[in-house]
Amino acid sequence: MTALTTLSLAQTAAALRRGDFSSRELTQACLARIARLEPALHAFITVTPELALAQADAADHRLAEWRRLSPPFSSFANGGGPGWGLLGIPIAVKDVLCLKDVRCTAGSRILENFIAPYTATAVERLLAAGVVILGKTNTDEFAMGSSTENSAYGVTHNPWDMSRVPGGSSGGSAAAVAARLAPAALGTDTGGSVRQPAAFCGLTGLKPTYGRVSRYGLIAYGSSLDCVGALARSAEDAAIVFTSMAGRDPQDATTLDVPVETITIRDSTPLADLRVGIPQEYFVAGMQPEVESAVRAAIQTLEALGAVVEPISLPHTQDALPVYYIIAPAEASANLARFDGLRYGPRQPADGLWDVFRNTRGERFGAEVKRRIMLGTYALSTGYYDAWYGQAQRVRALIRQDFEQALARVDVIAAPVTPTTAFSIGAHGDDPLAMYLEDIFTLPANLAGVPALAFPVGFDSRGLPVGMQLMGPHFREDMLLQAAHVFQQATEWHKSSPMV
């Protein structure tokens, strides 16, 4: 049954509709692979086999009905059209998105026994499309981290090299898809948490425009930055997941009324006249030379496919790191105030109310979460607010303006996702600033709210994947996905899988 797990999502969807195999058979193949590889990989916090098989049976029922009612399905070679692309497809969900009646930990001991009271809108929409949920994937605690080492439930290993991190914070989702435990997974990207693990694990990862996908039912970290995104093995697969969950949700006032067009990925569209900007600020001293050369080679491939490449400048790129690490912790310090030991999670016994708060939070939050709460509390505190939080918001406006000005000249911006390939577990030990510096290339897109798509463009000498990202104007996920698809039609990087 292992062969079933080697297909792309689009191929799997077409095979399910043809009846080559059932969703139950497929789900069983995924669950068997999870059982075999999880001890070494640890991609999941919670696996939900019974739920998955029940959803698979329901999907098989709908598929049988569809076959009975539909015209010959041989014409559905490429996914089968809108609305059907996910029926019976197993996916994994990052453990910060709520699924009703299933434990949701956010990677934290403060939520170790929390059972979600409702389902996140993004997940609900995928369920309506007929997905099968295999389980909840490992994450840095409250999505705060770049390696998944900050999870209270253990470290996830990179399937390309088990001694290395899968990236983070959506490291469990990335490891699961790269190891072919699932054809796609949901992640969240606040400062790069979909794109960086996608790059480290050789996947295609989409961070949509801010406000494109509802945050209702997502355990909040940085509310002005959080985006629900997809990790998959190709741009075509990521497009299917993205279009199924995007769009206005009355439960999230930041979601937008802009219609989500069905993204029709065209195999034959050349990149004629696509203007690609290359920001000089993203090719910095100290980056791994193999990353730079793979990204530059990929840019040449885009050019060979018809794109017009030109240098651009995003002058405030270096400021994105301090701006992000003031704004996100400030928002986190407010969002995480709700974890007080009164309404959910364990309560640390103490004499008075204040000590219940202090002891529960002090005992149950991990080191990085406490560090960010402290940093954010400081940046918002009397006497320091304007110098830190206020100034960060003002510089954020400049970063946003950088993108507006650049994207008036070019259609998309191409850049590396990370300065290096996947680093070793424990490499950044107790040096938080070194870990923050891993995010320098992914933070600006979140601060500007623009969509960004990471995809594989090569390997380093150790055989570790290298990623490139395309960033584009608000709402133009379709352009990024189409360009990456054309690139993937001409290259083989995304087809490589780790030997696990």
Add this chain to the structure above:
Amino acid sequence: MSLTLSQVEHIAHLARLALTEDETQQYCAQLSAILEHFTRLQAVDTSSLPPAASGSPAGSNLRSDEPRPGLERDILLRTAPDVVHDQFRVPPVLEEQ
């Protein structure tokens, strides 16, 4: 840019975090190093633009204010740490003098 131990203790108090002495020392050193690295922000000229509160391409999009059912009480209470008479039980809010 260097924080003092008493500043760190004050921040921990504001954030309602009980820290051990070791943690206080460690956060003092780490937060000082992080803020030192971030001082470059103070030099950026921001006079040309108003501040940006978000990356959202549009403002917020409010739904109509109509009553609708909320979540069920039993579901909300099922993972509470202490429940009595279908309510959250909490330690006394007002402390004795």
